[in-house]
Amino acid sequence: MKVQKIQIFDTTLRDGEQSPGVNLNKSEKFQIAKQLERFNIDIMEAGFPASSKGDFESVKEISNHVRGCSVTGLSRCKQSDIDVAWEALQGGAEPRIHLFLATSPIHMASKLKMTEDQVIERAVESVQYAAKFFPHIQWSAEDACRTELPFLAKIVEKVIRAGASVINIPDTVGFITPKEYGEVFRYLKTNVPNIENVILSTHCHDDLGMAVANSLAGVEHGARQVEGTINGIGERAGNASLEEFAVALHVRKDYYQCGTELVLAETKRTSDLVSKLTGMQIPANKAVVGRNAFAHESGIHQDGMLKNKQTYEIISPELVGVTADPYVLGKLSGRHAFKTHLQKLGFSINDEEMQTLFTAFKSLCDTKKEVTDDDIIALVTDNKLGKETSVYELKSIQVNYGTNDVQTATITLTHPDGTEQCQASTGAGSVEAIYNTIETMLDVPIALYDYRIQSVGGGRDALAEVYVTVDVQNHRVSGRSVSQDVLEASAKAYISAVNRGLVRTRLAQEEAQKA
Ligand SMILES: CC(=O)SCCNC(=O)CCNC(=O)[C@H](O)C(C)(C)COP(=O)(O)OP(=O)(O)OC[C@H]1O[C@@H](n2cnc3c(N)ncnc32)[C@H](O)[C@@H]1OP(=O)(O)O
Numbered sequence: 001m002k003v004q005k006i007q008i009f010d011t012t013l014r015d016g017e018q019s020p021g022v023n024l025n026k027s028e029k030f031q032i033a034k035q036l037e038r039f040n041i042d043i044m045e046a047g048f049p050a051s052s053k054g055d056f057e058s059v060k061e062i063s064n065h066v067r068g069c070s071v072t073g074l075s076r077c078k079q080s081d082i083d084v085a086w087e088a089l090q091g092g093a094e095p096r097i098h099l100f101l102a103t104s105p106i107h108m109a110s111k112l113k114m115t116e117d118q119v120i121e122r123a124v125e126s127v128q129y130a131a132k133f134f135p136h137i138q139w140s141a142e143d144a145c146r147t148e149l150p151f152l153a154k155i156v157e158k159v160i161r162a163g164a165s166v167i168n169i170p171d172t173v174g175f176i177t178p179k180e181y182g183e184v185f186r187y188l189k190t191n192v193p194n195i196e197n198v199i200l201s202t203h204c205h206d207d208l209g210m211a212v213a214n215s216l217a218g219v220e221h222g223a224r225q226v227e228g229t230i231n232g233i234g235e236r237a238g239n240a241s242l243e244e245f246a247v248a249l250h251v252r253k254d255y256y257q258c259g260t261e262l263v264l265a266e267t268k269r270t271s272d273l274v275s276k277l278t279g280m281q282i283p284a285n286k287a288v289v290g291r292n293a294f295a296h297e298s299g300i301h302q303d304g305m306l307k308n309k310q311t312y313e314i315i316s317p318e319l320v321g322v323t324a325d326p327y328v329l330g331k332l333s334g335r336h337a338f339k340t341h342l343q344k345l346g347f348s349i350n351d352e353e354m355q356t357l358f359t360a361f362k363s364l365c366d367t368k369k370e371v372t373d374d375d376i377i378a379l380v381t382d383n384k385l386g387k388e389t390s391v392y393e394l395k396s397i398q399v400n401y402g403t404n405d406v407q408t409a410t411i412t413l414t415h416p417d418g419t420e421q422c423q424a425s426t427g428a429g430s431v432e433a434i435y436n437t438i439e440t441m442l443d444v445p446i447a448l449y450d451y452r453i454q455s456v457g458g459g460r461d462a463l464a465e466v467y468v469t470v471d472v473q474n475h476r477v478s479g480r481s482v483s484q485d486v487l488e489a490s491a492k493a494y495i496s497a498v499n500r501g502l503v504r505t506r507l508a509q510e511e512a513q514k515a
């Protein structure tokens with residue numbers, strides 16, 4: 001099968017920056033440009049040089065330093081814009097200008113206030129003028145998809161004759177459907193002489209959610225360049241998302257018989273960088289780069305995936321540089337995924353334990369939105385603890401507090417072997433005094449990692465709920481306790497975390513011995 005190459009024209013730094021709220025400085029634009037170079041795009045639209053001094057400087061810097069692709073800048077059909085663009089782009093390896101002029105009746109009459117003939121004349125003049133400087137000229141018919149086809153064909157013919165080597169057919173307002181867009185390309189191919197000598201390009205907006213589908217339709221009808229942005233950012237609802245387009249071509253090569261030369265493994269990194277620097281968050285369910293794009297939560301899907309990934313996965317996450325665990329445990333998960341996850345966490349569980357743990361897991365899921373690894377470790381250790389008698393227990397606690405004093409806690413603790421010990425220690429605060437005292441009585445070193453307190457219920461008799469996270473011999477574990485008294489809840493939460501830590505340490509030793 002012969003695979004036809006599609007050129008990727010990235011306009012993240014131009015149309016992408018037209019996203020409301022996005023404003024990239026020179027250094028941010030340069031960082032994105034270098035990542036786009038690693039992504040191996042073919043053409044990078046670095047900005048609109050005549051729009052501001054800052055954008056001019058950015059385009060110039062990118063053009064002078066990016067070598068892996070051709071750098072271009074947008075320009076109105078206006079000599080002064082073309083001059084500024086040349087000044088910014090002339091240091092580049094393959095300088096290219098992107099000229100545009102609107103061709104739809106509404107844009108010509110209301111915005112440009114020009115007749116059809118004037119628009120043709122201006123377009124031709126501008127291409128001819130740009131040809132004095134630039135070896136490559138792209139010309140775009142702004143709002144092409146609301147342009148009458150005979151007029152579109154006429155102006156395209158004239159600008160080709162004037163020297164344009166790429167003709168772009170933008171769906172500026174995201175209005176067209178895939179079938180109609182294909183028709184536009186088919187019409188131009190049959191009605192414009194010498195059109196085979198130029199590259200036809202798509203540029204689709206996503207107002208009706210069809211930007212990627214339209215770009216693919218353009219490719220099916222002869223477009224050999226596709227414009228878009230990373231994460232689909234851009235004016236209004238954005239542009240065609242390049243990562244979605246490229247992965248669609250890759251996965252459905254059998255159908256499109258076309259491909260890009262993008263380094264797809266750089267997809268996620270590129271998307272993350274653009275999201276970070278533009279401040280535009282990626283929706284979790286966004287195709288290819290969303291947090292959930294490769295995540296499977298329901299039991300039947302997870303079971304299928306564990307048996308054969310091809311049951312539910314058409315894109316391998318590694319293809320686009322995603323490494324996250326695909327299995328999300330939640331209330332819709334089943335036994336197969338739960339057991340596999342326990343194994344990943346280092347626990348081998350027999351059938352009887354599995355039954356108890358799975359029931360406990362399902363009830364936890366009914367009360368908690370997201371079940372984390374910490375929760376699952378707590379389930380396993382609590383299951384073991386439930387059968388244990390050998391744990392530390394708080395027998396009594398007394399705290400001496402004074403505003404000008406160091407605080408003192410006196411604690412009686414029952415050790416796992418049944419013996420009792422009473423000890424006192426000081427601390428800068430009451431909770432610290434309690435934790436210092438408990439630590440002096442334990443056989444293992446404990447490091448406090450996190451402490452949080454909240455009230456349960458309202459009013460004077462509200463309960464105190466304390467969460468504690470500690471490290472016990474390299475195992476991070478949490479404990480929780482609720483009590484009428486803040487200090488008692490603090491002590492009990494700490495001891496509960498320590499008990500879990502000790503069980504976790506012992507389980508790890510048992511697993512190591514088995515291995
Ligand atoms: C579809 C697109 O995404 S096109 C790109 C859109 N991007 C941008 O506009 C971002 C950068 N733009 C800017 O910074 C400013 O608009 C500038 C610097 C380009 C121009 O600013 P101003 O001179 O103040 O003009 P303003 O933006 O208000 O109006 C645009 C003018 O350009 C004209 N114009 C619009 N498109 C074109 C074109 N392709 N070729 C020639 N003239 C054009 C308009 O008719 C209008 O002319 P008028 O002043 O004679 O009425």
Ligand SMILES: CC(C)C(=O)C(=O)O
Pocket residue numbers: 015074100140141142143168170171172173203205
């Ligand atoms: C300048 C052109 C290509 C454009 O951005 C559009 O029409 O949307």
